[in-house]
Amino acid sequence: MLIIDTLDITPELLGLVAEIDEFKGAWKALGTLAPERLSALRRIASIESIGSSTRIEGSRLSDSEVERLLANLSIRSFATRDEQEVAGYAQTMEQIFQSWEYIPLTENHIRQLHRDVLRHSDKDERHRGNYKSSPNNVAAFDENGQQIGIVFETAAPFDTPRLMRELVEWTNAALETRSLHPLLVMGIFTVTFLAIHPFQDGNGRLSRILTSLLLLRSGYAYAPYSSLESVIENSKEGYYLALRQTQATIRTDAPDWKPWLLFFLRALHQQMKRLEKKVEREHLVLAALPELSLRILEHAREHGRVTLKEMVILTGASRNTLKDHFRKLVEIRHLTMQGQGRGVWYRIG
Structure with a gap:
């Protein structure tokens, strides 16, 4: 089970949570743009999110290439693995934005979303939607693609179903009882999910899809209009460092949640500030027209x-x-x- 007793709520954590929640409360007033302008903001954010989330995992498609691919999603035939990954991520993200109210956090939904993220990936056809059956430790490679060491040992396949059941049960209970602030719960869920690494592939992309789902289900309705994935891509070194620092302690009697929670909340704060600036600019431009x-x-x-x-x-x-x-x-x-x-x-x- 997760050990949360050691969580140190620092003034910086509290301040980030307070600012994000203030923006959440003000979104109805800030979001009084015409529907078509909101649609334009969401379209731009979606392209950034899809491009960034897949590039974090090794894709090479630029945002402009992602935009062209999205315009032809109906073709359902994709020439490269990068295109397959972009198409799957785009369709799953849109599904979350459209239907989050009907997708509670359950193991069944997590497996379904994993299947959806990898729906176009030929390489992943055999295992998509199923927990891993062989170890998938996070490894480091040299410039020739040769493994040079293990960065982090993930959960064993045998332990994965139990750990996922415990994680989902804890997350839902914490969100329902509000024993912790929802943003802290989301951060702990994400870093623990990535420590388990429950699927053979696609864990990073799925973790970001699940973060969007949890944000929307917790009332952060502005999430689709500003790209969290883009923030993470621009801070990739900090992202991996924070993950490693927390995950190295996650199975001890005193897990150090602070490195990851600080990164996670700072990223959410930057996502919020980007959107705040865009909305202010929209109002200023319209007022000056x-x-x-x-x-x-x-x-x-x-x-x-x-x-x-x-x-x-x-x-x-x-x-x-x-x-x-x-x-x-x-x-x-x-x-x-x-x-x-x-x-x-x-x-x-």
């Missing part, structure tokens, strides 16, 4: 699209003046240009 630009946006919202010709007729403004307004709205990502030549039209975001 000229009347003619606002009229263009209003028409696009009402009709789903807008053309230069329509706005010439509606406003009486010159084509050159309107072209300038359209160009600036595209630059600040309030409009996206579609089509070519005389068939050009614009949509929101």
